[in-house]
Amino acid sequence: MQDIRQETLNECTRAEQSARVELWEIDLTEVGGERYFFCNEQNEKGEPVTWQGRQYQAYPIQGSGFELNGRGCAARPTLTVSNLHGMVTGMAEDLQSLVGGTVVRRKVYARFLDAVNFVNGNSDADPEQEVISRWRIEQCSELSAVSASFVLATPTETDGAVFPGRIMLANTCMWTYRSDECGYTGRAVADEFDKPTTDIRKDKCSKCMRGCELRNNTGNFGGFLSINKLSQ
Known part of the structure; x- marks a missing residue:
């Protein structure tokens, strides 16, 4: 606008x-x-x-x-x-x-x-x-x-522009952790609560932006942060 x-x-x-x-x-x-x-x-x-x-x-x-x-x-x-x-x-x-x-x-x-x-x-x-x-x-x-x-x-x-064909959530990533869409393939970093871990069995993503930040992977965050502004 x-x-x-x-x-x-x-x-x-x-x-x-x-x-x-x-x-x-x-x-x-x-x-x-x-x-x-x-x-x-x-x-x-x-x-x-x-x-x-x-x-x-x-x-x-x-x-x-x-x-x-x-x-x-x-x-x-x-x-x-x-x-x-x-x-x-x-x-x-x-x-x-x-x-x-x-x-x-x-x-x-x-x-x-x-x-x-x-x-x-x-x-x-x-x-x-x-x-x-x-x-x-x-x-x-x-x-x-x-x-x-x-x-x-x-x-x-x-111009053929359309919204993505999936649910749009502001603060929640929809990607499966370590999938192609997620793009992260590195070492274990944190569990689902963003608590540090080196155990690959406990390595899970919190599905929040913080999880991406810990892995230096914010560019692949699967949420839509900007839609928060629509309710303000």
Whole structure:
């Protein structure tokens, strides 16, 4: 999860916020296309919005359904873009409806935009004040002469990533001691209570991280220590 900069958080709570600008990057390089940078508006000079030195061309584009939801299925936002001059139609025909392309959504308060966007410059310009989310194009849900809509999914839903097919315990190792997964093949060290022993018959693992530490084998610990944080 991205850490939001304190200055951006402060801007969120101001009584009079500057306008929030949405910047869109559509990266089709993985499906044989190019990268496009769009914004639904221009800067105060009537020119393309510039962010981090890159221009985002003014083009009708709108996203919806990005609200966070802690229950039920993951969000399926929709990105709708103009099909001016059949531009999207041509790309959809050549690039398998753009499925697999990446969409990057950047939210930036106008106060932090590059100085070049303003007639009198901008002393508050800060290229680090952005909130980013990344999505994959899952399907083209609508394509007409006027516009095209695409359903988006989080990258982890489309890259084949899965949880391990076994029980996930934070502090307990699931491996059989001295198995291939365990990887330890050294001398006797300790019994199941982590008490030192040199007797190979009493040498057993406590199934805890301490057991791995005693054997200098922490890299093969079969538990999931990080899931403890989920309950905090």
